[in-house]
Amino acid sequence: MPDSSTSKQVRLGLFVVVGVGCLLAVLYLLGRQQNLFQSSLPVQADFRNVAGLLPGNNVRLGGITVGTVEDINIINDTTVRVNMSLNKDVQPFVRRNTVASIGTDGLVGNTIINLTAAPGPAPAVQADDRLPTQEKTSIDAMLATLDVSNQNLVGITTGLRQVTNKLNDSKALWELLSNEQLPADVSQSVRNAAAASAQLNAAATDVHQLTSGVRQGQGPLGYLLTDKAFAGQIGHAARQLAGTSDTLAATLSGLQRQVQHGGGLLQVLLTDTAAARHLRQTMGNAAQSTVKLNQSMTALQHNFLLRGYFRRKAACEKARRERLARDSARLAH
Template identity: 30%
Template sequence: MNSAENKRSIMVGIFVLIAIVIFVIGILTLGGQQKKFIESITVSTVFSDVEGLKVGNNVWFSGVKIGTVKDIRLHGESQVQVLMNLEQSAQQYIRQNSKARISSESLIGNKIIEIFGGTPATGQVQDGDVLASEANLNTDDIMKTLQENNKNLSNITSNFSVISDKLVRGEGTVGTLLNDSTLAKDFKSMVASLETTSQNAARASRDLSRFTSKLNTKGSLADNLLTDTTVFSSLESSMAELEKATQSATQMAQNLEQASSKFNNENNAVGVLLNDPDFAGQLQRTMQNLETSSEKLDANMEALQSNFLLRGYFRKKDKEQREAAEEAQEKQPEQEQQQPVQQPVKEEK
């Protein structure tokens, strides 16, 4: 065998070896994706419609791939049984009352089985257990819902078009607001008034806050009235005294009213004096007569003093009065001398 054939044999052997290595790597890769070389358990579930699910599709739990679909077979009259290989490492997280449903990896991606739910009290799932299934919305139902939503959106768009057309023409309340300048000014003034009112309300709230803080200030009158029982009892006694004074004033007013009613009554002397004009005239004439009589009496007394028979008597009276006045003046300095002189008191430093 020449060198060329040897070289060709070596190249063929290398390519065969490379192909075998690639084949083995592919097998290991596909087996790893399909969980062929991982210890697993088999569980099943029953669906009314698998919606295009195929053998080899993934099984997910909480967003993590934990197994693959092992087999799909008809079950009962119109149901489908799905067998799933699940990793033993995920067995502790799946409960016996967990449920399975068919979902998609994306909007148009492959179908998958999603396991969810379950309570720890029921225990973990075991090999050969059957999980309950939950019906999922299929694509036809979703398309029907989308068609209904499209119809509703079309109606909403047409209605909005009619409303916007009316607004442009100035029809309705909102259209009038948008097109009537006078009404717009009134609306602006109303908004300004509301703003002023809100500012006043905020100012009143601040004043009320300051007032309440003053009420809570220690040592203030309001705080003493609210917290000090001694001040409250004093205030209570003062209110009782004020109530008594009010009652006394009321009784006094009633007495004055009774007295004034008696003054207006002509059956008593005061009432006659105040209300009878004839008696008032008589009383006035009487007073005038008394005044005239007193004047005449004074004149008669002066005449008697001038009479020579009584002149000595009046002179004797005048002399006695002068002597009594002189004695009183002489006694007054003696009393002033007898009074002790008070020494000024020195202030202690």
């Protein structure tokens, strides 16, 4: 019996020693996780919203845990200050321009603080320094945005369904789509448009060549627009025409004065009524003589001695007119 009691006491002592060892190991691991057994560097960061962040959550730099959250204090209605405890050995890698932001450990993990190095040189962070922060979009804001997007999507889907229903009820559209001749007509229209475009390109090329020739003085138009000698001749002709018009104006003025002041044949013709009457009688006698001469010629044409001559003359005149008509038609073609 004494041996059995001693064995039980030994076993109990071993169990107590092992339990105490396990407890010490757990405490050591927890203390190491919370930076209880190594020197730490306290820093601060101010946020507007720290939803989900609790004391003891991790602080990470480049995905590596470099400290923990010590406590969270409300400074005012828009500022929440987070005190962090960083490992002393990461101080050379955390600069004063390092940006602190609130994130999550994975998709649905604990809320953590991420430290992101900013570009540009800066001194290493010191104890009680305040790091700049960057506010992340919260889950509530993303859900609100998603709700608005869903409402917009519902509106777009409703509009598309209405358009689809109208298209399904449109007989004209389905007749247009089922028309087998439509592709051929569209192809012909495209070919016509291509041909018209080619003609326009050719016309543009011709115009370009014409304008280039005009600039270079080629062709009649280029000669007219660029030849300085021709321009001088045109100016000389214009001056001569102006002199001729001045001479004509002077002549007309002289005739006007002659008529107004008397003298000369023109004044007699315009003002002498007796001379005008004699002139009208002479013209009447000439007209009567012309009528009688025409009658005499008609009588000679019916004379049997001269009838053959006039017929041959008429035939020659007819042939001449027909030949002129054929030449005119050939020139027209």
